[in-house]
Amino acid sequence: MKTLRIYLAALLALTAGACGRTVSDAETQRNIVYGIDADAYRLETGEIGKGETLSKILNNYGITVRQIDRLDRSAKEIFPLRNIRAGHRYTVFIHEDSLYAPHLDYLVYETDRTNYVVFGFHDGDSVSIRKDTKSTTLRRTQRSAVISSSLWGSIMEQNLPYSLAAEMENIYQWTVDFFGIQKGDSFTVIYDERFIDDTVSAGVDRIWGAKFTQGGKEYYAIPFRQGGKIQYWELDGTSLRKQLLKAPLKYTRISSKFSYARKHPVYKVYRPHTGVDYAAPKGTPVHAVADGVVTFKGWGGGGGNTLKIKHAGNLVTGYLHLSGYAKGISQGKRVSQGQLIGYVGSTGTSTGPHLDYRIWRNGTPIDPLKIPQKPAEPIAKKNRAAFEFVRDRILAELNGELPEEERITQLDSIVIPAPVLPAQPAGAAAEPKK
Template sequence: MHITLKKTPFQYLLLLIIISTVVSCSSDKKSESKKTSVDSTTLVKEKEPINLKFGLPVDSFIVERNRVKRNEFLASILLKYNIPYKQIDLLAHKSKDTFDVKKIKVGNPYHVFLNKDSLHTAAYFVYEIDKINYIVYQLNDSITFSKGKKEVKRIQKTASGQINSSLWNAMTENNTSPLLALELSDIYAWTVDFFGIERGDYFKVMYTENYVDSTSVGINSIEAALFHHRGDDYYAFNFQEDSLTSNYFDEDGKSLRKAFLKAPLKFSRISSRFSNSRYHPVLKIRRPHHGVDYAAPKGTHVFSIGDGRIIAKGYQAKGGGNYLKIKHNSVYTTVYMHLNGFAKGIVKGKKVKQGELIAYVGSTGLSTGPHLDFRVFKNGKPIDPLKVKAPPVEPVKKEDMRRFKEFYKPLKESIDNLSLPVKQ
């Protein structure tokens, strides 16, 4: 027998109240869960970030900053912080392949991280190798060390200015890094005579500058430049030829640079190299030798390694003997010493071509035998002749010309649109 119970109005009302209560409780739980999630997120956001310097949490230490003083070494610094000499010696020995502590320089900053205990024991020593690189030494029983780099930010910049006296002064007058003058003089070394700059010459440049901790640490690269010199415009575009090399070309794809010969003579051997402390065979003392000696028979032909003008010709009895000095451009100068004699027509002021015969190997001056003492100067400072990188002279390759044109045209437009500063 099947019996059907008939619900009264009161039962329907009771059922409705129960359903409503269940729904309400469920909604409250969801709301509470959501609120808890929001509160948790809020707590995460409010948590302060760890303040790191050189990869170390600076708020956990007392940090003392100083600079290396004259006659101060790693040992004399760390002994002041009660680090045992035996431990310092071990530290120096273990880290030698990473950084030789003998190369610590006067004036460079260092930081000592002290524990916040009653003794303020030294936990870490950080030495800044330069403006970007540093090394961290952990000063506990198990010595560890690691090299690091500060974050470098590259900022795109533009600069322009009229030249009233010199390129260097023009940079200063326009609140631009003077280092940019050196970069431009290197790019335009073969194109512009920076000793013959005229009033009214001007420059425009697009470049990237490196910054560490909001302080400039040098020019990273020049992307494009225009130098207006004696009525002519000279463009330079830094074009990436392949994955490894980039060079400067004008708007026709021609290189702005010329190459040097790798050596000023043939059939010779190097008898002495570039050195800041070489034992002199005649004077019997140690002194700098900022050149390369090529041992060769007397009378061997000596050639100019590049186009230039002879700016000095003379004799030094207690030095280089017969010598020649050739100025190739506003950046590079070469000197040839201990010469037996000079080629015909070689006089001060004469222009010479790359590979032109200029003199003959000899043994004049302070010399123990026939050889050529050859020297190279860049911006007035001696550099190792064997490390001079011969810049390319080849133009942009034909297969790359389409890509080059697409590359330089927007840069040229941007350079042309740069305005010169208005004189106050």
Template sequence: MIKRFALPLFAAIFSIYISSCSNTTNNKQSISSAEIVKDTIDTIPPNLLFGLPVDSFVIENNTVKRNEFLASILLKYDIPYKQIDLLAQKSKSIFDVRKIKVGNPYYVFLSNDSLHQAKYFIYEIDKINYISYSLDDSINITTGQKEVKQIKKTATGKITSSLWNAMTENGVSPVLALELSDIYAWTVDFFGIEKGDYFKVLYTEDYVDSVSVGISSIEGALFHHRGDDYYAFHFQEDSVTYNYFDEKGNSLRKAFLKAPLKFSRISSRFSNSRMHPVLKISRPHHGIDYAAPKGTHVFSIGDGRVIARGFQPKGGGNYLKIKHNSVYTTVYMHLNGFAKGVNQGDKVKQGQLIGYVGATGLATGPHLDFRVFKNGKPIDPLKVKAPPVEPVKKEDMKRFKQFYKPMKDEIDNLILIENLH
């Protein structure tokens, strides 16, 4: 009797235990799921703008208007003039508020309540950098940068008129033309580009808020000029130094730039007998005239020292003479003015801004009269053969070959786009 009764009783008790365990497990699972959901909600990042949570403020965005200054902007938001003056004083070591530019964006973060008090003023210095002013009693000033996304790109194009036009015709940022002209300044004569020349480029373009803000680097390029291929590979020589080399490891830099200014045209060449446009007499013209708009930047073609700076009313107008070494001297004439800090006796670097194109002296229009002297005698600037700088070091050649060969293959395999328009 006892054994028969005990069995069903045991079964009932066991069933209750199993059910209890099951409920406990379900409860644990339910709690665990709730915790996971809560953790997920807690870790959703806030929507930030300039590092500030957007949902916590009312934000007004505008651009600096003509004759508008920091004070005139903030006074509209009831910021006391005394506080604005203190803000400007504290800002001096970080950013001079007098340099706020017309057209640049700014943001005012207002409290998200009925008072709408101004809490932060954000001014965009450029497309990447900004400065943030806390407008509370304890003024806090910080600088920041927007997130920059780098995108690897390729570009090709055949030149029909100019490098600049080739870029725009093929849907490529024309800024790339400037970058290429810098890389190949010692190798390619950009004033002698011929129809049919072409380029292929591997480069990185920077974007902020889905808008291009410039080209950060050109990793490799091919420029086909007058039947010859000129490669350029951006090789890291040591922990900090990058330079451009061709496939043989020779540097693309030379002792002199090919020309002292960018993107103009040759209006008169080197000659021993030329009809002077003002004097109307035939006489030697031992230089190259580059026609360019007034104010165009003029650069020193090499390192050197300014040995003369002056004005010739019946000749070269404002002029500079730079001695580069014991052999070469260059002269830049008809300048509209001189660059700041470029005086007689000063040292200048290759590519340094030294003056601006003008029409001073005997000139019919704005242009640069550029002359080169070798051992005191004038020579044709277009025929100067300057020696290259140091090539890739022998101990780095193996690493250089491993670096450039895959890149060269990628460049060679790019399909040349002749014109998209």
């Protein structure tokens, strides 16, 4: 167990209250930490060590075997003790009796940055378990950046939340070629960032709109709820979702493109290479680019461990040189778009870890980088007016032209305001009915 240290005063405000609850002045003065009056305790914090159990930690603080057993049984339905993980922080609340003997009343275990579990130890060997969430606030932000190397690089250079890059890649994964980003491409994005105590970022909560410019072409992302879930759309109501993902993996580079006369890196002769090679570290996750059925799983000769998946429109995709397959993947198995199917490797005839990704239509190989994309279902006619209302305000906000009070803040029920009619001059007579 790591050396314990006394909590800094700043943490008192950091963990005050439960999510969404306003912390009163009285509570602030009482130093409420994890919903507990910290003024009555001495606080110590530590980190779960590798191989360390909660039982061992509690035993070190004088909690009896009987209480630990009772806690284990009581916690099964709320937060099983076996779910404790190394590297997570915990805090203990200790009071001293009249003889200055220390007693542990609470241990708080942080399940992640914002959520925690409170284990309580009370008189008569009784125990309690409570799950809760730290108080957080949302801050809406608009930022723009010109890309010098990559999306991730620009996010870091602009000191933006790292999770923003992942969110944008998820939104544009059918539309923007992140392997073809060039210097001078740019983006503008509006997002909610969640903060603990208004200072510690807990990541991006939602993207409210974006414009990505690649090679002079603009790609918009407008959020709108249709079919029971929020999706992202182009300005004309076309879905950003397409039949195929742009690529079956992320955070890599293209090392070789589709060609009928490529010099083979091993055999040193020119031969067709009817696929795209994505150089990536061994173990990088590989995802299905579309819904389909696995038609082949096995050794593909020079292709090493290979998967082939059949999709609608007489398309078949191939994933070669895999180091292994995802759990549950087998011939005849139906997979969905974005599902994990395997991991990058260097099996077969290969000079290093990479994914050889291929597409066939009616048995004929086609260039994966040039395949035409069919969008998913567009905005329904009955939703068109509501979508255009949302779109126009998001677009104005992206352009910096929307007053704060007119921002779109929810997408569950869009109420379109009635048009404002011009006022008639005083004393004007009403037009007679015809």
